Amino acid sequence: MYEARKKFAHHLADIAGSLVLKYFRQPLSVQEKEDSTPVTVADRTCEQLIRDELRHHFPDDGVVGEEFGKENEHAEFVWVIDPIDGTKSFIAGLPLFGVLIALLHQGKPLLGIIDQPYLKERWFGFCGEATLYNGFVVKTRCCKALSNAVLFSSADETMFADHDDKRRFNNLCKQIKTTRFSTDCYGYAMLSSGYGDIVCEADMKLYDYAALFPIVCGAGGVMTDWDANALFQEKDSGHVLALGDPSMLETVKDILKK
Amino acid sequence: MYEARKKFAHHLADIAGSLVLKYFRQPLSVQEKEDSTPVTVADRTCEQLIRDELRHHFPDDGVVGEEFGKENEHAEFVWVIDPIDGTKSFIAGLPLFGVLIALLHQGKPLLGIIDQPYLKERWFGFCGEATLYNGFVVKTRCCKALSNAVLFSSADETMFADHDDKRRFNNLCKQIKTTRFSTDCYGYAMLSSGYGDIVCEADMKLYDYAALFPIVCGAGGVMTDWDANALFQEKDSGHVLALGDPSMLETVKDILKK
Numbered sequence: 001m002y003e004a005r006k007k008f009a010h011h012l013a014d015i016a017g018s019l020v021l022k023y024f025r026q027p028l029s030v031q032e033k034e035d036s037t038p039v040t041v042a043d044r045t046c047e048q049l050i051r052d053e054l055r056h057h058f059p060d061d062g063v064v065g066e067e068f069g070k071e072n073e074h075a076e077f078v079w080v081i082d083p084i085d086g087t088k089s090f091i092a093g094l095p096l097f098g099v100l101i102a103l104l105h106q107g108k109p110l111l112g113i114i115d116q117p118y119l120k121e122r123w124f125g126f127c128g129e130a131t132l133y134n135g136f137v138v139k140t141r142c143c144k145a146l147s148n149a150v151l152f153s154s155a156d157e158t159m160f161a162d163h164d165d166k167r168r169f170n171n172l173c174k175q176i177k178t179t180r181f182s183t184d185c186y187g188y189a190m191l192s193s194g195y196g197d198i199v200c201e202a203d204m205k206l207y208d209y210a211a212l213f214p215i216v217c218g219a220g221g222v223m224t225d226w227d228a229n230a231l232f233q234e235k236d237s238g239h240v241l242a243l244g245d246p247s248m249l250e251t252v253k254d255i256l257k258k
Numbered sequence: 259m260y261e262a263r264k265k266f267a268h269h270l271a272d273i274a275g276s277l278v279l280k281y282f283r284q285p286l287s288v289q290e291k292e293d294s295t296p297v298t299v300a301d302r303t304c305e306q307l308i309r310d311e312l313r314h315h316f317p318d319d320g321v322v323g324e325e326f327g328k329e330n331e332h333a334e335f336v337w338v339i340d341p342i343d344g345t346k347s348f349i350a351g352l353p354l355f356g357v358l359i360a361l362l363h364q365g366k367p368l369l370g371i372i373d374q375p376y377l378k379e380r381w382f383g384f385c386g387e388a389t390l391y392n393g394f395v396v397k398t399r400c401c402k403a404l405s406n407a408v409l410f411s412s413a414d415e416t417m418f419a420d421h422d423d424k425r426r427f428n429n430l431c432k433q434i435k436t437t438r439f440s441t442d443c444y445g446y447a448m449l450s451s452g453y454g455d456i457v458c459e460a461d462m463k464l465y466d467y468a469a470l471f472p473i474v475c476g477a478g479g480v481m482t483d484w485d486a487n488a489l490f491q492e493k494d495s496g497h498v499l500a501l502g503d504p505s506m507l508e509t510v511k512d513i514l515k516k
Contacts (some may be wrong), residue, residue, distance in 0.1 A: 025453060092408045092438045093453030095377070096352070119353070119377070150350045156437065180350045180412065181439035195283060195351030 002110070005077065006126065008057060009101055009111055012050055016083055016099045017117030019046050024118060025093050039191060040090065046083035046099075054079055063102055066207045078104045080210040086115075086184030088156065095119055098185040102210035112211035114189050123189050125214030131192055140221040140244030141194040146251065150196035151176045152187025158203060165239070167204045168226070168256050172200055175255060188212040191244045192219035198252065199242040200226070209240050222246040228253045260368070261337065264384065266315060267359055267369055270308055274341055274357045275375030277304050282376060283351050300350065301325055304341035304357075312337055324465045331504050337364045338468040343372075344442030346414065353377055355369045356443040360468035360487060367490060370469035372447050375482045383472030389450055398479040398502030399452040404509065408454035410445025416461060423460045423497070426484065426514050430458055446470040449502050450477040456510065457500040458484070467498050480504040 013178075023042035047067040054063055062075035066082045079102065085091050086097030095118040103111040112125040124132045131138055131249070143149050151173065153159075173179055176198070180187070187199045192215050193232040209231060216223045225231060226239040228249050241256070243249055281300035305325040312321055320333035324340045325355055337360065342348050344355030353376040361369040370383040382390045389396050401407050409431065411417075418424040431437055434456070438445065445457045450473050459466075465490060467481070474481045481487060484497040486507050499514070 042307040070435075088436050088438060091453075092410070092436060093448040093451060094354070094438060094441070094444070096354075152350070155439070157431075171295070173415075176348060178346050179440075180346060180352060181413070183440070186352070193283075193351060195349075225360075 002126075005058070005103060006111065009103060009113055010124075012053060012081075012101050012129055013099055013113045013115040014124060016046050016050055016101070017115045019049060020084055020090075020099060021117045024095075025092065032115050040084065040087060042090075043084045043087060043092045047081060049085065050079075050081050050101075064207060066205070076106060076114045076220070078107075080104060080207050082207040082211070085208065086154075086186065089182060089184060094182075096183060096186040098189070100185055100207065100211035102207075102214075104210065104232075107232065109210055109213045110136075114211060114215060116189070118187065121189070123192055123215045125211075125216070125218040127214055127218075129218055131215050131218035133189075133193055138193045138219050140191060140216075141197070143197040143243075143245040143248050146175045146248070146255075147177055149176050149198055150178045150180065151198040151200060152180050152183040152190060152196050153200050154184050154187070155181045155201075160202055162202065168258065169200060169202070169258050172198075172252065173229050185212060188216055188242055190243055191221060194219075194244065197244045197248070199240070200252075200256070201240045202238055204238045206232075206236070212242070216242045220244070220246075222249060224249070225252070226256045235236035260384075263316070263361060264369065267361060267371055268382075270311060270339075270359050271357055271371045271373040271380060273311065274304050274308055274359070275373045277307060278342055278348075278357060278374045282348065282353075291473060298342065299347060300348075301342045301345060308337075308339050308341065308359075322465060324463070335365060336365075337459055338362060338465050340465040340469070343466065344412075344444065347366070347440060347442060352440075354441060354444040356447070358465065358469035360465075360472075362468065362490075365490065367468055367471045370472035372473060374444065374447070379447070381450055381473045383450075383469075383476040385472055385476075387476055389473050389476035391447075391451055396477050398450060398453045398474075398477045399455070401455040401501075401503040401506050404433045404506070405435055406511075407456055408436045408438065408497055409458060410438050410441040410448060410454050411458050412442050412445070413439045413459075414454050420460065426516065427458055427460070429516050430456075430510065430513050435453040435460060443470060446474055446500055449479060450474055450498055452477075452502065455502045455506070457498070458510075458514070459498045460496055462496045462498045464490075464494070470500070474500045478502070478504075480507055482507070484511070484514045499506050
């Protein structure tokens, strides 16, 4: 039941990555959406391609995507896709964007892929299995002290538009040794490979984090909201916290409360 | 007179890039410097290697480096090197760091290299010549309006520690469409290749910007301090502004004044 979809997820990442790459570092017709995220032709073309493939091979599965909304979202299997996570990096020529492909089974995260086609890097997570980076097992690292930690965050103007979110996030940053911003999905990838310790983000939609969850968890990390509550709930705060070392959860939660 | 050093600059970038790459995404013994920048063994080993090569091939030339200070700094030719610009990205696994190699002639910037060894990307600038990206000519792009611009900045805690710098920088960011942070030298590289419009930074030392200048200028851009004054002066504010489109200089200068 799972094997066919596992293989198919890689196929989707292959074709999506190839397509997206054709538009990278090329003149783009950047469009404006209501929330003023830059959306490229690549983004829409790619999501359409993925939806067509799914309709053909798994016609009963549901799809949730950033560009074209929800189809059959209460199906047993639902694919959650973001063809270009990190569109701002994409249009700025930075190879930190990623193709995100997730599969939910009965509403629970089963599979996740972060594919960086320019760097030919792929992180693959599957519920109950070890996370793979280009086929090799990766693990998060221990974090002995926040004062030594590396924190990633997209942290752009829209993400922390809420003043209280910004204040709480800044409280955390003050305790951290090294911060890297504008990282999008690539921060979660680096955390999963053991090069960083924390990702803290707000204003996250299902299609932003669904693919990341199995990757972070399968590498030994933990992903919750800022209050350490489970993600994938009906009511979703959009606050996402990923930690490479689960033993830091209480400490970080307490700092984010203030 | 110039040709031998031009060729040698590439040789330095080759050996430095190879060395640095051996340490990338490996467990590191991160040391603390007084200014609390993380410095890696790679950084020091690499600067020493470059200095040894220079001493052997151009013993009369001066050297200025981040790690081991100044040697013969009033020589006709002075090499200015930063083996790993973007050490924070380096330790966080992000391939946006770069090897920076510059050559000054009689105090004026003659040559600059940004080498990204993980991505096998090299930008090469030489006074009066077109900037090359992996051997191909690149050009900055026109910027019709700030409201469409892409701005890069390292913008970390230490860079804008000065409250007034931070305020001026934020004034500029408010006018910009897309900001990408934690970019270090890679922002200047993207600007030179025409994927962005502005880099605005503070607290920059000679070894941070010397290599960037010939690259940005040779691609059609301009690089000054925040008041549009020339860089490479005795008194150096550490404020660096790079624009892909020189016609934006007055506008940006005025915003940064406020």
